[in-house]
Amino acid sequence: MRPVNSKSPGGNGKRTRLSPDERRQQLLALGAKMLGERTIEELSVSEIAAQAGISRGLLFHYFPTKQDFQREVVRHANAELLERVAPDRSLSIFDMLRDSIERYVDYVSENRTSYLALLRGPTSVSPDLVPLVDQTRDAIIGIILAEAPTPIDPADHPRLMLGMRGWIAFVEEATLTWLRTEPISREELIELLVESLLTLALALSPELAAALQG
Numbered sequence: 093m094r095p096v097n098s099k100s101p102g103g104n105g106k107r108t109r110l111s112p113d114e115r116r117q118q119l120l121a122l123g124a125k126m127l128g129e130r131t132i133e134e135l136s137v138s139e140i141a142a143q144a145g146i147s148r149g150l151l152f153h154y155f156p157t158k159q160d161f162q163r164e165v166v167r168h169a170n171a172e173l174l175e176r177v178a179p180d181r182s183l184s185i186f187d188m189l190r191d192s193i194e195r196y197v198d199y200v201s202e203n204r205t206s207y208l209a210l211l212r213g214p215t216s217v218s219p220d221l222v223p224l225v226d227q228t229r230d231a232i233i234g235i236i237l238a239e240a241p242t243p244i245d246p247a248d249h250p251r252l253m254l255g256m257r258g259w260i261a262f263v264e265e266a267t268l269t270w271l272r273t274e275p276i277s278r279e280e281l282i283e284l285l286v287e288s289l290l291t292l293a294l295a296l297s298p299e300l301a302a303a304l305q306g
Contacts, residue, residue, distance in 0.1 A: 118144055
């Protein structure tokens with residue numbers, strides 16, 4: 093059975109049918125939008141169902157529990173982040189790196205409440221959120237390591253991987269602190285994040301540093 097109809101985005105009162113997958117994606121998109129303004133604990137299943145034009149009970153047809161819905165919203169938001177920072181291959185390697193960091197800062201700026209909540213206390217909702225956040229961090233590291241002149245196997249470079257995880261932690265903390273107080277300009281923040289990565293790469297992998305510098 094196809095789900096109950098919902099109002100079309102145009103708000104003209106007409107209703108359109110959504111397939112189960114379309115409805116599920118609609119609910120996740122609404123949840124991710126709300127997550128930009130609230131913490132994960134404050135997501136309102138009733139409000140999201142109302143915005144989608146369905147009953148609260150029907151939402152639980154797609155997500156068995158509120159915790160399942162929260163977890164999938166986080167997964168959806170993380171996928172949005174990775175899509176936002178995906179490298180622009182038309183740029184030089186250095187410009188590509190800077191561009192990705194700029195888009196990371198902009199994404200976090202737009203979703204500061206949810207991002208802060210996820211980094212500060214994901215286990216308060218579900219232990220399953222921790223690996224989701226870690227997977228996103230590893231994916232960002234993978235994007236950077238992909239620019240190395242030769243493939244880098246994480247298992248063969250534990251020192252480099254530890255350093256990269258430390259850099260990710262630095263980026264997260266520096267960006268969140270900047271969002272709270274803005275002691276420097278956005279451009280200066282981006283310069284700091286780019287320069288810190290290049291400095292780290294010079295210390296741990298000169299070949300990667302040379303590639304990132306173009």
